[in-house]
Structure formats: structure tokens, C-alpha cells
């Protein structure tokens with residue numbers, strides 16, 4: 138079958154790989170000059186199913202109120218840029234802040250994320266793909282003892298889903314990652330998830346795209362999709378400046394641009410951009426960069442060692458599709474990184490970046506069929522797109538191929554918002 142994938146981020150690239158593996162004739166249409174140049178470019182690097190708690194949960198509202206109006210808040214609302222889609226998203230988000238909804242959304246996200254981590258391991262073993270990966274787990278550290286107690290309680294729920302989440306004392310945290318020694322006195326404790334991983338999502342995406350091309354996947358770079366043409370209950374082609382591209386099946390994996398492409402077809406995808414920042418710090422000549430991936434709960438920052446670089450990433454801004462690199466936000470994440478790992482690297486040569494997470498109100502991606510019989514969704518992966526890319530791609534390849542997917546798709550599709 139001829140299948141077209143729109144978007145060559147980590148999600149679209151993984152999907153194209155699994156479609157090609159299933160024997161399809163695959164074309165990827167991408168507006169940029171290569172793979173992984175938008176949100177998948179410089180993210181936090183964590184493959185973190187064991188930290189798959191949804192944004193929407195009962196404890197988030199008091200925190201959001203506390204952060205309102207603070208320029209250094211981990212979650213920042215810039216009201217001037219709000220549109221009706223964002224207001225509608227917020228109402229749905231509020232509806233997901235109950236403990237019951239959070240439990241359902243955690244299970245759904247975990248289902249995809251755990252499957253995806255297994256797919257990633259298999260893919261790595263089969264292809265030898267290298268992307269500065271570290272398989273030393275993730276250590277989530279807490280300064281606030283109440284937050285730590287809350288995380289320990291959440292661990293009990295997560296372990297029921299088969300996850301290994303181990304509570305650690307500050308001293309044990311330093312044993313796991315000696316680079317934390319300077320802040321050991323500030324820590325209340327940590328949660329170690331030894332089965333989680335980290336790695337460079339961009340390196341992974343470009344490496345996998347090259348393997349997919351060698352396998353016959355056709356890439357149409359510098360080709361913005363201007364719209365999807367519809368014929369009855371089917372998509373009949375992709376409109377581009379250089380003509381219409383047709384196929385038997387179409388997969389929408391365009392990250393934050395997916396709603397704009399779906400809307401003219403009558404599909405409303407409840408997905409908005411949540412802007413985040415990262416810095417990438419060269420570590421050569423410095424001994425204080427961690428090897429274990431770290432999450433700093435207080436500042437909502439993550440740290441991943443990528444070969445001779447340290448990636449520090451975090452913060453969320455609800456500010457539309459704006460990609461301005463705000464100096465105050467860069468300074469803030471640099472200060473957090475420097476405070477946690479003073480001798481990690483040359484902070485003066487840190488490379489700043491910003492990207493837009495495609496977030497749904499329940500933190501569960503949008504996967505699977507649509508009312509249009511030959512259009513599939515592989516989008517809305519929010520804070521965990523790198524974590525969930527391989528599993529999502531394989532699920533879509535199974536659906537397109539008419540094979541039963543390896544995990545239940547219940548609650549993962551657009552129909553849950555009907």
C-alpha cells in the first residue's frame with residue numbers, strides 16, 4: 138500500500154520506519170530541509186515512562202495559582218496571545234484535574250510509553266542505531282518533603298502497573314549520581330526509575346530517517362503541505378506548491394501544526410503548543426556533569442547527558458506558536474542548571490533552544506483512526522513525544538496494515554473527545 142506520513146519529527150520518522158518494515162511504500166512529506174528540526178530537535182532527552190503522570194491532576198491547580206504572574210514560573214500563561222482554541226483546551230484540562238481522570242490518563246499514557254520503550258530497545262538491538270543513549274535510569278530529586286511524600290504515594294500506584302520506582306534517601310541519590318554531591322544537603326529524597334533511559338532525540342531521528350531511506354522510504358523535504366483534499370469520507374491527496382501527492386493511506390504526524398491541517402476536514406484536534414526551553418552545554422574539561430538523567434522537581438527541569446554535552450530543559454509557556462527565545466527564560470534555566478551542577482561544563486558556550494510541545498488536555502496522545510477512513514493520527518504526544526514515538530509508530534503501522542495492535546487502543550483516539 139502507498140502511505141504518506143506528514144511530518145518528519147521523531148513521531149513521523151518512527152512511524153515511517155515501522156510502515157516500511159511492514160512492507161508499505163512510504164513517502165514522508167516535510168516542510169523543513171531534514172528530519173527532527175522542530176520540537177524533536179533539542180528536547181530533554183528522557184525516555185521516561187516511569188514519570189508519565191499527566192499535567193492535569195488534583196495538585197496542579199494550587200501550583201498554577203501560585204505561579205500566576207511570576208515571570209520565573211515553570212508554567213507561564215501569556216494572556217495576550219490567547220485564542221478560543223486555548224480557552225477550550227483549558228476547560229477540558231480543568232475537567233481532567235480530578236484524581237479519577239488522572240488515574241485513567243496515567244494508565245493510558247503508561248500503556249503507550251511502556252510499549253514504546255520496549256519497541257525502542259528492540260529497534261536499537263536490530264539496527265545498532267546509536268544516539269548518545271544512556272540506560273542508567275532516571276533519578277527524580279525533590280527538595281520539598283511534602284512533594285517527595287506525594288511522589289512516594291504515586292509510586293505505589295505506578296508499581297501496581299509493573300513499574301520499578303524506588304524511593305531513595307539524599308545519600309543514596311548521591312551514590313546513584315555523584316554529580317549531585319554539591320546539593321545533597323538541600324534534598325528531601327529522590328525516586329529512581331532504573332528502567333528509564335535517555336538519549337539525543339534529534340540524533341535518533343536523523344539516524345532512523347537515514348535507515349528508513351536506505352530501506353526505500355521516499356523523503357520530500359522542503360515541501361509544506363498546504364492542505365488535505367477530501368473526497369467524501371476519504372482524503373484524496375495532499376496539496377503542495379509542487380502538486381498534489383496521493384496515496385492509499387495518510388498519517389498526520391505534524392506536531393503542533395496537526396490541528397490546522399485537520400480543521401478544514403471537519404476534525405477538531407484538542408491540541409495546543411506548550412513552549413519549552415533547553416540549553417546544551419559542552420562538558421569537555423569539566424568533571425561535574427551527571428551521567429544518570431536527572432529530573433529536578435522544584436524547577437520542573439530535566440538533565441540528560443548526551444555524549445560530551447549536557448542538555449538541560451524545562452519550563453512551559455502557553456503562548457501560541459511563538460518561538461521567540463526569551464532571554465529571561467534562558468537565563469532562568471541556565472541559573473537552575475548552574476546551581477544544581479556548578480562544574481558541569483562551559484555555561485558561557487551553552488546553546489539555547491525553544492520548541493513547542495503538542496499537548497492535549499489529558500496528556501494522552503491522539504492515536505489511530507479518524508472519521509475519514511484512510512486518515513490516521515499520530516500526534517499530540519506533549520511532554521513525552523520522544524518517550525512514546527516508537528510505540529505510537531508501530532501501532533499506526535499495525536492499524537494501516539490491518540493487523541491487531543500489540544496494545545489496546547481504547548481511550549487513545551480522537552473519539553474520546555467526541
Ligand SMILES: Cc1cc2nc3c(=O)[nH]c(=O)nc-3n(C[C@H](O)[C@H](O)[C@H](O)COP(=O)(O)OP(=O)(O)OC[C@H]3O[C@@H](n4cnc5c(N)ncnc54)[C@H](O)[C@@H]3O)c2cc1C
Nearest residue numbers: 144146148168176177181182183362392413521522523524
Ligand atoms: C523543552 C522540551 C523538553 C522536552 N523533553 C522531553 C523529554 O525529555 N522526553 C520526551 O519524551 N519528550 C520531551 N519533549 C517533548 C517532545 O520533544 C515532543 O513531544 C516531540 O518532539 C514531538 O514530536 P513530533 O514529531 O510530534 O513533532 P515535531 O518534532 O514538531 O515534528 C513535526 C514535524 O511536522 C512538520 N510539519 C508541520 N506542519 C507541516 C506541514 N504543513 N507540511 C509539512 N510538514 C509539516 C514540522 O516541520 C516538523 O518537522 C520535550 C519538549 C520540549 C519543548
